[in-house]
Amino acid sequence: MKKIVLGLLTAVLLLGSLESCNNKLNVQPVSSIDAATAFANSSDVLAGLVGCYAGLQSTNLYGGYVQFLTDILADNGDESFVGTFTQPQEAQRKTLLITNTQVSATWLSAYDVINRTNNVLANLGKLDTPAQQASAEGEAKFIRSLVYFDLVRAHGRAWNDGTPASNLGVPLVLTPTLTVADAQPVPRNTVAEVYAQVITDLTTAEARLTTGGPLTAFSATRYACAGLLARVYLQQGNFTAAAAAANRALGLPASGLNAFYGTNFGYSTGNVATATIPIATSANTIEDIFTIQITAQSGTNQLNTFYARNRRADVNVLPQFTGLLETGDSRAALLTTPTATAPAVYTRKYDAQYGNIKLMRVSEMLLTRAEANFRAGTTTGATPLADVNAIRTRAGLPALTSVTLAQILKERRIELAFEGFRLGDLKRNQESTADPLSGAVIPWNSPRLVLPIPFRELNVNPNLVQNAGY
Template structure:
């Protein structure tokens, strides 16, 4: 006991002596920074913007679950989830629960990242140059718009389903939330209001963003997202024009092979000349949850069904990213085999498909004829050119080109196609409440002004 006391006293004296010599070591531990001290300088605001991009990497956002869960919800027999996790099973059966943890975390992480963007937007006056202010503001607006567009597509009725100006969308929160009070109990804005906000924000972002910006959002990222939004609305003239702005910039090129978008000889898959915007994944940052579920080298919880494989024409090079396991008689996709593969959210091939469909529906040839754009996609896939074009042909190319990347649910609703209940084989129409995410139960319980979606 005596020796213990002496050691403690010695340690106390030594510690006191060190701190007396250098008060800089006397730092109070903290787990958070007061808001009034967090965003005081230009560097602070730029660091906060990086935090917005980090938010997009969440597994519940573009790290995988937005794409994965929406594809399963829309699936009509192209894939089968054979894993043990209950949430993906609920999605494929079209029986999502109001207390589904994945659906709740997607909502939570989306609004958390939106709040980060709002904090950046509220502090752009502190940026050191006008050019920097313009770029940072444009990036924050792009990030916020990307999230709001997917929130309204997932948690609300489609644009063409009923009356957008009356249908409840998602709450628009456009200023930073710094304290929690009854004022935070916001109601759902209409679908039309959410679309109007994201179009307004992206139009501003496109004007402010630089044409090159490393792997961060650029002017053409904003234009590409606008093209996607206009297509979902059925505003075909605007969709064709926005897609054409990206294509005509000549800053992006189709990869020589379709598989170059996804395949790598290492655990890394960086951006390619085809990528307009991608989520960056590395061993230090981000998680590719699509790798977890789809890859044969991970959980391989998804079997690609013969129905989908049989849709390829003979010689279609895109079929080569699907591998047949003769032992089990199953197909898998190799799109996500790279452990640290960047997740491609917007590619140039999508812009060609948007321009082709929008021009075809509008009867225009902005930038190129629809037939020329579709044949460009087919040529890369090593297929012969078409001589005539139909909407069904465009839809087929889009289905094969963008499969298992999170496009299926929005496309099914745009095309007003049905899907199936895998347990009964019964048809489920495109506007069924079963194809809309529920507003999470914990949000309904916390906010009396939130209205639940029909059917839940």
């Protein structure tokens, strides 16, 4: 844990208004941060909040690896990593090592962002107005919840796998780490404790934040908080609460589905096959609830690096996935067309090098509401049939006259493909995956589908316990 914290100190030092020496080259090493100096006034605290969002842009987090690595780990034949990087290869083969450098980097970046949010939350009293305090608290708690939710899903057993109250999750650190002495060797909290903290934070955040619209999807709103709560409740199987939360998220003013699915990823026409590869998708759309902003100056779209056919082209889309698409499905336009000389199929979702990364969209909330209502036997906001038909109509498919759970899950699998949902969905639906080398079935609750606690963390924190199978 101590090594984590040493990395966190660097990030916080970048955010404050630290006094500088007269001699710029005479820099003395420090092992602590003077919070009174780093967060001296309202502007410093707001700058710290910006730093929280900047941390989410990291390639190790929502710049791509959180989504990419878990999708590859869960995959059972929809896609194939054909690149040379060993970290994704280990994930695809379900043979992650405790020394996997990407798993370690994501853990470190996650706790970096958590520490940034803790520093903001500890200094709310320095903001100028109650409105600023409420907004900063809501945004920081949303960000902390987002990171903790994905950490516990990756490094802990699924909510429906055994007993959450005794299964180990990840360490909950809720106060700032300002000195090396603050870096206590904390143990792992249980899965139930982490989920409870996430729900508490999000409930508070939703109450603190004011309204917003889709063009403000770069920052957390009450609707983004409700959307994340919908994810959490769906993962827990609390379907009544999930439907209600998704319904609140869909109350985002002036939002809705884009007329064309590809608009979410920078295309303005249904004829994607002949369209110019988009250079940037900086502008949010009416469908966005929360996005990671990427520009040439800030952030990196690592999904573009791995998935785009004009970059590394490391991920092929396989016939198992393309076979899910019905004739006339306009979402097929977001897949390349195989030829005799170029038989590989790629997704076009990440062709834009500086494309914003969409973490939460209206379509996800419609499908979450549909599934949760169907399972709970409720019609909060709309019927499951109406929500599924909204997705199908946008895709150019005929409306259904009735709907089954299998049809809802199929639409979700197609609509949200390659966006980081597969591992969570596989586990909560108790599906299986397969070893890509032997073809052996790997059940949803296999230890091979749980990320290890990084070796470097075990080295410095004797209170951390490794996951089973490592």
